[in-house]
Amino acid sequence: xxxxxxxxxxxxxxxxYEDMLLMRRFEEKAAQLYGQQKIKGFCHLYIGQEAVVAxxxxxxxxxxxxxxxxxxxxxxxxxxxPAKEVMAELYGKATGCSKGKGGSMHMFSKEHNFFGGHxxxxxxxxxxxxxxxxxxxxxxxxxxxxxxxxxxxxQGALHETFNMAMLWKLPVIFVCENNGYAMGxxxxxxxxxxxxxxxxxxxxxxxxxxxxxxxxxxxxxxAEAAERARTGNGPTFLEIRTYRYRGHSMSDPAKYRSKExxxxxxxxxxxxxQCKAVIAKNKWMNEADFETLENKIEAHVAEAVEFAENxxxxxxxxxxxxxxxxxxxPFIMD
Amino acid sequence: xxxxxxxxxxxxxxxxxxxxxxxxFLIGEEVAEYNGAYKVSQGMLDEFGPRRVIxxxxxxxxxxxxxxxxxxxxxxxxxxxxxxxxxxxxxDQVINASAKxxxxxxxxxxxxxxxxxxxxxxxxLGAQHSQSFANWYANTPxxxxxxxxxxxxxKGLLKSAIRDNNPVIFMESEQMYGDKGEVPEEGYLIPIGxxxxxxxxxxxxxxxxxxxxxxALAAAEALAQENNIQVEVIDLRTVRPIDYKxxxxxxxxxxxxxxxxxxxxxxxxxxxxxxxxxxxxxxxLDAPVRCITTRDVPLGYAPTFVEEFLPNTKRVxxxxxxxxxx
Numbered sequence: 001x002x003x004x005x006x007x008x009x010x011x012x013x014x015x016x017y018e019d020m021l022l023m024r025r026f027e028e029k030a031a032q033l034y035g036q037q038k039i040k041g042f043c044h045l046y047i048g049q050e051a052v053v054a055x056x057x058x059x060x061x062x063x064x065x066x067x068x069x070x071x072x073x074x075x076x077x078x079x080x081x082p083a084k085e086v087m088a089e090l091y092g093k094a095t096g097c098s099k100g101k102g103g104s105m106h107m108f109s110k111e112h113n114f115f116g117g118h119x120x121x122x123x124x125x126x127x128x129x130x131x132x133x134x135x136x137x138x139x140x141x142x143x144x145x146x147x148x149x150x151x152x153x154x155q156g157a158l159h160e161t162f163n164m165a166m167l168w169k170l171p172v173i174f175v176c177e178n179n180g181y182a183m184g185x186x187x188x189x190x191x192x193x194x195x196x197x198x199x200x201x202x203x204x205x206x207x208x209x210x211x212x213x214x215x216x217x218x219x220x221x222x223a224e225a226a227e228r229a230r231t232g233n234g235p236t237f238l239e240i241r242t243y244r245y246r247g248h249s250m251s252d253p254a255k256y257r258s259k260e261x262x263x264x265x266x267x268x269x270x271x272x273x274q275c276k277a278v279i280a281k282n283k284w285m286n287e288a289d290f291e292t293l294e295n296k297i298e299a300h301v302a303e304a305v306e307f308a309e310n311x312x313x314x315x316x317x318x319x320x321x322x323x324x325x326x327x328x329x330p331f332i333m334d
Numbered sequence: 335x336x337x338x339x340x341x342x343x344x345x346x347x348x349x350x351x352x353x354x355x356x357x358x359f360l361i362g363e364e365v366a367e368y369n370g371a372y373k374v375s376q377g378m379l380d381e382f383g384p385r386r387v388i389x390x391x392x393x394x395x396x397x398x399x400x401x402x403x404x405x406x407x408x409x410x411x412x413x414x415x416x417x418x419x420x421x422x423x424x425x426d427q428v429i430n431a432s433a434k435x436x437x438x439x440x441x442x443x444x445x446x447x448x449x450x451x452x453x454x455x456x457x458x459l460g461a462q463h464s465q466s467f468a469n470w471y472a473n474t475p476x477x478x479x480x481x482x483x484x485x486x487x488x489k490g491l492l493k494s495a496i497r498d499n500n501p502v503i504f505m506e507s508e509q510m511y512g513d514k515g516e517v518p519e520e521g522y523l524i525p526i527g528x529x530x531x532x533x534x535x536x537x538x539x540x541x542x543x544x545x546x547x548x549x550a551l552a553a554a555e556a557l558a559q560e561n562n563i564q565v566e567v568i569d570l571r572t573v574r575p576i577d578y579k580x581x582x583x584x585x586x587x588x589x590x591x592x593x594x595x596x597x598x599x600x601x602x603x604x605x606x607x608x609x610x611x612x613x614x615x616x617x618x619l620d621a622p623v624r625c626i627t628t629r630d631v632p633l634g635y636a637p638t639f640v641e642e643f644l645p646n647t648k649r650v651x652x653x654x655x656x657x658x659x660x
Contacts, residue, residue, distance in 0.1 A: 065401075102438050108443060322436050
């Protein structure tokens with residue numbers, strides 16, 4: 001292991017950087033819009049964790065599958081869902097990627113093999129294994145990446161799923177995005193075994209911890225796990241160590257951790273800055289180029305907001321659609 | 335017509351659908367090598383192999399969730415619970431995932447899956463193995479819920495459930511797997527959501543479903559013999575959606591209704607039916623609707639408790655006599 005940074009080509013770095021910049025600026029805008037009450041409900045931001053999903057996508061094929069929990073905006077964008085459709089979903093508009101039925105926590109796109117954001121902690125873990133089960137059943141070569149937070153690993157669903165995924169050698173990669181806190185409870189306060197990756201070892205699942213603040217290390221770990229899955233050798237559990245800069249959700253002031261801790265990540269380990277440094281060092285982009293990119297992303301986000309603003313609300317009759325496949329289900333109305 | 339057991343009717347339904355559609359598979363505890371806890375899947379491993387008849391560890395939450403995920407990705411699982419009492423361990427995946435995937439995803443990801451197994455009491459099994467949950471599941475939009483009472487309905491409805499593109503809860507009974515009934519050799523489907531008048535009558539309507547239909551029919555027979563009261567007995571067969579039309583039409587004819595259900599009374603299907611009948615047929619009722627349910631307590635082990643707990647012919651006949659004022 002331990003590929004040198006320079007072994008990844010220029011295009012890979014440029015894509016990582018541009019994708020992560022879009023995720024971050026998109027979410028910074030979402031936070032602002034939440035403050036203006038354009039976005040309602042629960043809203044969980046990914047800011048700080050971008051390298052995890054960016055490093056994943058560069059190591060996968062287009063027909064591989066993703067499923068995650070409710071901190072799902074960046075995953076949706078990374079899968080290729082247009083930012084404007086994600087923004088429209090945050091607004092609850094009919095043009096959103098889930099037609100306004102999902103909101104922040106439930107982005108979906110069949111076209112982009114994004115099996116959704118799921119709102120019950122750990123509930124998506126067996127679903128991810130099931131998606132992989134279906135591909136294996138059909139003899140497909142797809143791999144499913146199933147994300148969860150560090151809180152979810154304490155759910156029974158994980159343990160039941162790990163056992164069966166190993167028993168049946170399902171082509172799935174379980175990724176714990178360990179950002180240190182399950183809402184306001186630190187990993188240390190939930191367990192005496194803080195090395196989360198070791199949970200996989202109890203099922204003889206290949207497992208390891210990965211630096212999640214760098215796209216390179218994430219890409220490398222995912223690529224290795226994807227190869228294992230694709231060649232019929234079953235699942236992998238990756239504890240990708242990362243950090244969220246914002247609170248658990250928009251209503252969380254994050255008083256359970258120190259300012260110094262947050263500042264250390266922002267200043268010394270930021271995934272965008274680390275990626276940018278490699279690009280700058282190799283002179284693949286200069287200051288003017290970075291500024292041009294910033295402007296391009298800013299315009300992209302502005303366009304997404306404009307699209308969401310100008311999109312219609314779903315009509316009330318839509319509420320009765322997609323509950324059942326057939327459109328004539330006899331709902332009780334009074 | 336030939337006569338077969340309930341377990342055979344169920345087996346034929348699953349087997350025929352698996353032959354018809356490669357995406358259908360059976361998953362659950364003891365379904366393969368043990369041939370099914372109640373022998374519903376006897377011989378299926380031999381025919382279809384371990385890829386399509388899949389034994390699981392005792393992990394209902396996990397294997398139900400894996401089945402739901404597989405259904406999101408194009409397969410059509412038949413997910414067996416050894417009893418619906420155990421489905422409570424998996425209920426997060428049924429209610430929070432399966433029932434909502436289609437809606438949450440704006441219609442992009444479906445969930446064609448059947449969760450099936452026995453429900454209700456089955457003798458002296460104690461409090462944790464004697465519960466009925468049809469009304470719990472029926473409360474949840476996104477699901478369809480079936481509870482069968484005989485081999486003919488079982489086969490036709492299970493085949494429809496497997497072909498349905500929505501999640502379907504399909505409830506059976508340990509005490510009915512050996513029941514025999516006429517089932518034609520040739521394949522057939524029974525539509526979901528359509529009740530069946532099992533006995534025609536003019537004086538009182540009894541609505542019921544599932545295993546306790548036997549009590550309803552026995553009471554109707556006794557009332558005809560002993561009191562010359564002609565009871566119409568409706569088997570709902572599906573409790574989500576409920577075929578209110580058949581119920582209302584019958585009540586408009588008989589003007590009297592008794593609902594018989596093996597479930598706790600509060601928020602039960604029977605009390606739901608009562609609301610709908612007063613709403614749609616208030617002027618036709620000649621007596622208050624009566625509901626005969628289980629007693630409002632956990633079921634204890636002793637035979638005397640079982641006798642006290644369940645709806646029986648005596649309670650049903652008394653309720654019928656009360657609504658006809660004799």
